[in-house]
Amino acid sequence: MSRLAYQYVVLRCVPRVDREEFVNVGVVLYCQATDYLxxxxxxxxxxxxxxxxxxxxxxxxxxxxxxxxxxAGDERGGEAAAKPLGQRFGFLKAPRSTVIQPGPVHGGMTTDPPRQLEHLLEKLVG
Incomplete structure (x- = not known):
């Protein structure tokens, strides 16, 4: 099995931006080689x-x-969902000051992007 490069961001819920406290609530994983987001x-x-x-x-x-x-590229994602995968990941990883914020971009190697996503969710979110 070949190892594939991927990038991910941890999604943080920041209830009060002024206090800068957060709880990890999700992960977004992008693997360009397999068109996986x-x-x-x-x-x-x-x-x-x-x-x-x-x-x-x-x-x-x-x-x-x-x-x-x-x-997923479906109607839940509005206009952003119609963009190519790389642009969608770019949209999702962009810093914003809302209640849901992406953390820094990290990368790694995997043979199975969906399984890696589940592993990261378990490890980083719980």
Whole structure:
């Protein structure tokens, strides 16, 4: 099996941008060699609620479903979902000051991008 280069960002939920506290809630993985772009996420409602009890957790989940839609290229991702995969990943990894923020871009090698995504989700999000 050949090893494939990939890039990923960890998605962080930042309930109060002014406090700069966050909880990892997802991962977006892009492997250009296999035209693979996908997101996986898990929202720990108790942990996020501890940072800000006023946080609308359903809205957080909606934002993560939007990210899934961008990756999948379907209607959930709006206009961004119609772009080529590399541009979609570029859109998703761009810094923003919203409740869901991407962390820095990291890279690695894998033989199985979908499996690597699940591994990263388990390791970095829980």
């Amino acid at each position: 996908a997101a996986a996420w898990h929202v720990d409602r108790d942990r996020l609620g501890a940072l800000d009890a006023r946080l609308d957790l359903d809205q957080v989940c909606d934002a993560l479903r939007f990210i899934e839609g961008v990756c």
